[in-house]
Amino acid sequence: MSATISMTGSSTAPVTAAARAEGVSKFYGTGDATIAALKDVYVSLEAGMFTAIMGPSGSGKSTLLHMLAGLDRPTSGEVFLGDTQLTSLNDKALTLLRRDQIGFIFQSFNLLPTMSAAENIVLPIRIAGRKPDEVWVKSIVDKLGLADRLTHRPTELSGGQQQRVAAARALASRPQIVFADEPTGALDSAAGTELLGFLRKAVKELGQTVVMVTHDPTAASYADRVLFLADGHVVDEMFEPTADAVLDFMKHLGA
Amino acid sequence: MFTATLRGMLAHKVRLVLTVASIALGVAFLAGTLVLTDTMRLAFDQLFGKVSAGTDAVVRAEAAYSQSEGISTSRAPIPAGVLTQVRKADGVRTAEGSVSGYALLTDNAGRAVLTSGGAPTMGYSLPADPALRGDVKLLTGAAPSGAHQVAIDATSAEEHHIALGSTIKVLFNGPTQIFTVVGTVGFGGEKNLGGTTGAYFDSATAQQVLGAPGVFDSISVSAEPGVAPAELAQRINAVLPDGAEAVTGATVVKESADAVNEDLKFVTVLFMIFAGIALFVGSFIIWNTFTMTITQRSREIALLRAIGATRRQVNRSLIVEALLLGLLASGVGLGLGLLVAKGLNLLMDAVGFSLPSTSMQVEPRTIVVSLLVGTLVTVVAALVPAYRATKVLPVEALRDAVPGAGNPTKKRIIAGAVVTSFGLAGLFSTLYADLSMKLFGPSLLAIIVGVLMLLPAAARPLASLIGIPLRLRGMPGELARQNAMRNPRRTSSTAAALMVGLTLVVSMGVFASSLKASFGDVIGDSINADLFVTTSSAQAPGFSPEVIKVVKGVSGVSSVTASGWGEARFDGADSSYSAVDPATAADGLNLGVSAGSVAALGTSGVVVAQSAATSHGWKLGDVIQSEFAATGKHDLRIVGIYNGKGWIGDDFIISIAAQTAAAGQQLTSSGLVRLAPGADRSTVQQAITAALADHPDAKVLDRKGFEKEASGFIDKLLTFVTVMLLLAVLIALLGIVNTLVLSVFERTRELGLLRAVGMTRNQVRAMVRWEAVVISLIGALAGAALGIGLGLALSQALADEGIKAISIPGVQVTLYVVLAAVAGVLAAIGPARSAAKVDVLKAVVAD
Structure with missing residues (x-):
């Protein structure tokens, strides 16, 4: 397998990059206590594709996602969303960018407890002071099977339902890209399968770009492409992955 | 457990500072009041002591009954003939008749020498014997002698440029007379006697202008060397006719001082009431803090319980925390109390009640009472939350408990409604039926307590209502509204502190406004006057x-x-x-x-x-x-x-x-x-x-001028009371800050999520700010409504005393409410800033 290791994902055919990291490094702490979470990472994530980022704990996969999603800033290097250089934006511009062009699904605590599912779904749009596109939102809600759950508060929803509401929110504003950080980490396998199926459908049917961090090979198998991280480096990638292949590679990586 | 408690307190410094401040302010007021009154008491003791330092015994008429009228005595005069008998008594070195009475000095131009705060303007006979003068010393010139000479206090002479040898008019109860100023008088280092003015005459002249010929107010006696005052008094008593008595000089000093202190009791009571209100309001904040910290710590408490801490240990650790907090706050309050005493003195001065002063007196009693009261209030306020903490079950350590919404119980609503109804029933019965007015106060109190109990139930609808305009402010406004609604108990107890303060301020405002409005009616109804002759200064006791x-x-x-x-x-x-x-x-x-x-x-x-x-x-x-x-x-x-x-x-x-x-x-x-x-x-x-x-002691006013002056005085009093009550409002604002700080801390993850999905820092700040405004408006509106009601009731209760008109100072009340909202914005500055600083990553990354 080691023969397929390449430094970047740029070996694929040239397609539009929805997001890219160029020479991104991230260090935490100072002096002797400095820990490098990412070391000079180059990745390019193509639009309209479902990309999974995998790696063992501490590999820097979540850190990479945070950099790409504008939630954190790299110590050095550049991050682009489309043509926008995130690293040059101030906090406000970055916040507005997250609001208008990025969708988020976190592992847990995705929803505001005081708001109903419906309100949570349109939250970023409402924060922007805009009116949601009712037809579009309804189509997503229907796809996620949430129509009869819209008036419920998060505490009245199951974990799977909560994550599906989060997914609906992520897509509601038609973002350029959706980032999902271990979206199935807290779900049972049935709920996880449902959510992953939806994400895949969003890519295939709606042309949505989705980037997902996961440590679960089965989850990764829903993606079009898997990036493997270890020790802050991108060590390999895999296209059209299967769960077994990913698992094999991860065993190899972990060994 | 103890070290855990201590560490827990230190871990939340902002919370510690805020809760300490909320109790410390009340304690400061309490301590300040005690210091001020002790200082005043000592000042008066010194004042009277100075005057009669050389007097061993005093002969006077026996009083029909003891009555306090401040410095002036209200006894029958003693015939001059008694003096001859007293002088003959064994052990008497010398004795002189003394007379005092109303005497208003004027300057060389005839303008009255007025005192601030209505301190008496007095005339005295100046003893011929230096020992009997005590600390009353001639500073310049000579002792007055004859019917046309006067010595005056040095302050009056200096401030009004009255030169020795010049002539001035002096006003008495009787005809005004002209005197030549022959000397100035000081009082053992002071140039005046506690803010009073003094005119000194020889004995015969004093009898003429201050009293009546042939009688004295009292006789001052100086003993021969070796004769103790008590012994002297006893010997004189043996020779006195019926109706006269001899007492020691010290007794008279004490009586005078006691009488004045009795008169000043209202000052003590007044300030104590304000201190009590401040502590009451402060206790809401303690209650709130403990309730919130216990909710936040429920996992920690459950863990402690799971590993074997008993309920009692959990309870005790929280009580110990309250105890430490209370002690710390009381200590800080005690220190602040000295400043408060100074401030109160200045405030009293500013509104025209000058008090004599000496160095600040901090009695051990002040320290003990302040520490005890502050600590007790804190512990009592923490009792119920601490008890609730013991109900946390060990298994809750394993649950991911979301801080509870805490809806008010039905029981509480019913109890609140019952208490309020009783209060209302009592109020109307005292006002319109024959029920004793003694129940008026308790009824008002019942209404306030009842409303406090009902407030949690009203908080959610009120927040929802007040928050409606916030929707126009977009998502941050809507979220602020929801946040204010989500925990009605917390919102209400935060708002309650403000409500109490505003209720009092507004009710005083309504009362004063009604009083002013009634004044015109009183003048119209109960008198027929074209012009009014009145004292030249509002606090003067009267005119000749x-x-x-x-x-x-x-x-x-x-x-x-x-x-x-x-x-x-x-x-x-x-x-x-x-x-x-x-x-x-x-x-x-x-x-x-x-x-x-x-x-x-x-x-x-x-x-x-x-x-x-x-x-x-x-x-x-x-x-x-x-x-x-x-x-x-x-x-x-x-x-x-x-x-x-x-x-x-x-x-x-x-x-x-x-x-x-x-x-x-x-x-x-x-x-x-x-x-x-x-x-x-x-x-x-x-x-x-x-x-x-x-006659500079009197002036003439037309009706308009008279009403204006009267309402000016009411305004002064109202200002004084309002300033006092603002302390309670200030504490309430600390409470809002405290609640917001705790809420922001509690909602870190939510804030992070909001920031992640695109809420800007400005929007986050606005959200916290609007929540503060909603909370303070709940308190302000409830307080204004309750205050208007109570103010009207108070005015109605005094309808018999002439308050016939009812007036609500609309502009003033509106201003208070608007100010409360503005204050809410100010209270939110700190919490809003920390909310905006929430680290997005820490909040959204699962722990």
Whole structure:
């Protein structure tokens, strides 16, 4: 397998990059206590594709996602969303960018407890002071099977339902890209399968770009492409992955 | 457990500072009051001690009953002949008669030397013997001698540039006289006696102008060397005629000081009430803090329980935390108390109640009481939350418990409704039925407590309502509204502190406004006056009766109705009375006499108010016994019953002649002038002003001017009370800060999520700010509503005393509410900033 290791994902055919990291490094702490979470990472994530980022704990996969999603800033290097250089934006511009062009699904605590599912779904749009596109939102809600759950508060929803509401929110504003950080980490396998199926459908049917961090090979198998991280480096990638292949590679990586 | 408690407290410094401050402010007020009153007490002791330092014994008439009238004595005079007997007594080195009384100095231009805060303007006989002068020392010039010489206090001389050898007028109860200033007097290092002015005459002159020839107020005695004061008093007593007594100088000092302190008790009580309110409001914040920290710590508590801590240990650790917090806060409060004492003194000064002062007195009692009260309030406020903490089950350690919404229980709503209804029922019964007014206060209290109990149930709908306009502010506004609604208990107890403060401020405002509005009605209804002769400064006790004679002589004046007042016992109960001139009373006063007549007063008649007559079963012709401190018992026949309380609010009216006979010559407090037909008011007013040139203790006003002056005084008092109550409001604002800080801390993850999905820092700040505004508006609106209600009730309760008009100061109340909202914005600055700083990553990454 080691023969397929390449430094970047740029070996694929040239397609539009929805997001890219160029020479991104991230260090935490100072002096002797400095820990490098990412070391000079180059990745390019193509639009309209479902990309999974995998790696063992501490590999820097979540850190990479945070950099790409504008939630954190790299110590050095550049991050682009489309043509926008995130690293040059101030906090406000970055916040507005997250609001208008990025969708988020976190592992847990995705929803505001005081708001109903419906309100949570349109939250970023409402924060922007805009009116949601009712037809579009309804189509997503229907796809996620949430129509009869819209008036419920998060505490009245199951974990799977909560994550599906989060997914609906992520897509509601038609973002350029959706980032999902271990979206199935807290779900049972049935709920996880449902959510992953939806994400895949969003890519295939709606042309949505989705980037997902996961440590679960089965989850990764829903993606079009898997990036493997270890020790802050991108060590390999895999296209059209299967769960077994990913698992094999991860065993190899972990060994 | 103890170290865990301590560490927990230190871990949340902001919370610690805020909770400490909320209790410390109340304690500071308490300690400040105690320090101030102790200081005042000492100051008065020193003051009286100075005057009589060299007097070993005092001979005086036995008082009919002890009555406090401040510095002036109210005893019968003692015949001059007694002095001869006293001088003969064994052990007496020397003895002199002493006289004191009202004497108002004027400067060389004839302007009155007025004191601030109504401190007395006094005249005294200056003893010839230096020892008997005590600390009263001539600083410059010589002792007065003869009928045309006076020595004055050094402060008056300096501040009014009255030179030795110049002549000044001095006003008395009797005719004004002209004196040559021959000396200035100091008082053991001080240039005046506690803010009073003093005019010193020789003994014979003092008898003439201050008292009456042939009598003294008292006799001061100096002992021969080796004779103790008590021994001296005893020996003199042996030779005294009936009705006279000899006491030691120290006894007199103590009596005088006690009397003044008794008079000043209202200051103590007033400040204690404010301190109590501040502590009460502060206790809400303690309650809130403990409730919130316990909710946040429920996992920690559950963990402790799971690993074997008993309920009692959990409870105890929280009580210990409250104890430490209370002690710390009380200690800080005690320190602040010294500043507060200084501030209160300045405030009293500013509104015209000057108090004598000396170095700040911090008695051990002050320290003990402050620490005890502050700690106790804190612990008591923490009891219920601490008890609730023991109900946390060990298994909750394993659950991912979301801080509870805490809806008010039905039980509480019902209890609150019952208490409020009882209060309302009591209130209306006292106001409109015959229920005793004694229940009025408790009823008001019941209403406040009841509303406090109901507030949690009202908080959610109120927040929802107040928050409606916030929707226009977009998502941050909507979220602020929801956040204010999500925990009604917390929102309500935060708002409750503000509500209490505002209730009091607003009710005082309504009351004062009604009082002012009624004033016009009182003037319209109960008197007929074209012009008003009144004291030249609002706090002066009165003016010389000579003034009335002068005004009567002005052309264009048809009549002048003089009135004065005093205190005596009627039918065994202390009461104030009014004194009028029976011949002119009917000209100026609409007394609404329903039986008998005021003209029949004579020197042994009394006119009583209908309400007093009804409650005592008195009727025309009945004889009631009065008792005056100066002259003892007098039988008074009821010659009239009157209904028209207003200008005169006392239950008893006697004639000025009767007052003079029973209590000595007294000052006049007002004169109501009626014009002769055809006379022009402003012309007459100018003529009276001119005629009063020699009487700077009085001035003449038209109705408008008089009302303005009266309402000016009310405004001053209102300002004073409002400033005091603002302390409670300030504490309430600390409470809002505290709640917001804790809420922001509790909602870190939510804030992070909002930031992640695109809420800008400005929006986050706005969200916290609007939440603060909603909370403070709940408190302000509830407080304003309750305050208006209570203010109206208070005014209604005093309708009998002349508050007949009802007025709500709309602009003022609106201003308070707006200020409360603004204050909410200010309270949110810190919490909003920390909310905006929440680290997005920490919040959204699962732990």
